[in-house]
Amino acid sequence: MNYTFQFNIILAHWPELVQGALLSLGLALAGFWIGAPFALVLAAVRTSGPAWLKRIAGAYVTFLTNTPVLIHIYFLFFGLPELGIRLDKYWTVIAALVMATSAYGCEIMRGGFLSVRRSEIEAAETLGFSRAQVILYVVVPHIVKTIYPALANYFIVLTLSTSMAMIIGVEELLGTAYNIASENYRHLEAFIVAAGFYIIITFVASLSLALIGRWAFRVKAKIF
Amino acid sequence: MEEIISEIPAFFSLTNVRFLVESMGITLALTFFGCGLGFLFAFFIVYARQTPGHWALPLRAAAIFYVEIFRRIPFLVTIYLVLFGLAVIVKNGSLFAIALIAICIYATAYTADIIRGGFESVPRQQIEAAHAMNFGRWRTLIHVVLPQSWPVILPPAMVFMVAFVKDTALVSQLGVFELTFRGKELANQGFSAVLVYTTVALLYFAMSYPLTRFGQWLEKRLATPRSQKPQRKLR
């Protein structure tokens, strides 16, 4: 194998890579926080909504969780213009991530909802809380502890999946690495460096989420 | 919208349908072989990781590093690493082989943790009893640990494989003729993107959903035997 590694060329571009990494995180955060409310609503509907609404929500979630996110991105990016909707590439990715979060998040939260005992809800209702208040003041705190690890893990997965955005030209971390590689013909080094960045990002993210979990929610999440 | 609908007959021509079905076959082949091989390699990675003794420290560390690294980088990055890494060693690798290697590397890393969880769920005392009777590590694993680990390993392994059917879409970046790549081709040929990608999505659904249901059924079936008394043939 005669191949001399030249990492310095790639590492010289570290400011752009950091920018790309921040964009990856930004996309993930946008996708997560915009999608989470939808996930909550869907989970509530699937748990205790009217039967016909349950079916629609169920179909939506089942469809999204059994199809690749890449296809969602392709559909939004190439298909929506035909229907008259033009989203720029950033919002396309965010929309796809929002959809994914709404579906996977729904399933995670539903698992949390189902873990709440009926008696807690009935007790709260007899105290005069409305359905919505029961959910807000009794159920949510209880399940936050249950679902926090699953959601934290999902967020890491979401961050890694932002790499798909490079396929439609977004200059997040992988996209930036690819561009640098194309300019310098040092593909292997570029992707190794990108991998290194992703490891750092996921490590920092897992650590932060674990610490937040311990302090804010008293959830014992794994640090590493 | 009407234009999209009018394209349907031309879109579902015999050739196109044939191509789509073939590409579904490639997707499923990549999933099953990739995950199957990955599962096998993961078994050995976990075995390596549990090797006792000071001399085995680099082996254990290597096993741990492998799993931790490939779980923390996107599959797309793994794909590109294999593509360009392999190009350094082998001049004209087949795209399918590159895809399969990337899938194996990814599947091994994820399945390793599942397998490890399964092994660690077997009570330590049975392992000690085996050791006391002179069962070596390998024999203990095959006769005592593995048979009792399946109920713990299979459900998450199924979940992973189902999720993996969707991840194969990324392999389209290599130019392998799986379903997503075919979809892109058809879209490039001029068919409506809405039509193409809706169809492709439905085809993925047709592959993924039955596997999801099978996985749920398997989980239910594996959950009950322990609690039921005479019915337990899980060897």
Place this chain on the structure above:
Amino acid sequence: MPHLEVRNLSASYGDLKVLYGVDLSFDKGEVVALIGPSGSGKSTILRVLVGLTPYTGGDVVLDGQPIQYGSAGNVRAARDKMAIVFQQYNLFQNMDVMRNVTIAPVKIKGRPRAEAEADATRILARVGLADKSHAYPDELSGGQQQRVAIARALALKPEILLLDEVTSALDPELVNEVLDTIRDLAKDGMTMLIVSHEMAFVREVASKVVMMDKGKVVEVGTPADIFDRPRSERAREFVGKILRH
């Protein structure tokens, strides 16, 4: 020459020292009982003998040959000659009784399956479980499982049988069936090292009693010596407490 000799044995679990220079020796056919309070290191000695716990000092000599537990070959040889039965039976849950008893002879000692199964049938009859050879462990009572564990150990044709508090995890009604089995084995001349809390049984079956406390041997003697005429202060204290009922 004594069958087994333990000289100045020391062992630790990490930083915690559990054995401080223990000496033990017994001849073929002897039944030696190890008694003493919990944590005195009795089970540890058995575990060291069978290579499950490493020791930090001392020697183990079997039939005049020292055993170097550092070498894997030596450990295998030791395990060949000594079989252990655990407090929690530790049967293989994924195999039926017959397979539990025959798997080691067949897979490890290389005996032909038919011979091992015939042997197993005989041993199972001896422990009173002839009709249970195709049952699974979770279908058996604690006493039955423990007898299977004993059968499993016997199938290995060991020179020395190590019994680690084998009745401590059993319901009182089930204890006797296991004690009966052990009594028979003693009558047949099997060399045994028994860790037990069943003092009446120990008194009846043991030829030598070793009392231990906090990792050291406190007193050694016949059952009559230890229970009727304990010499050391600690032994007197222990015997006084346990023989009160």
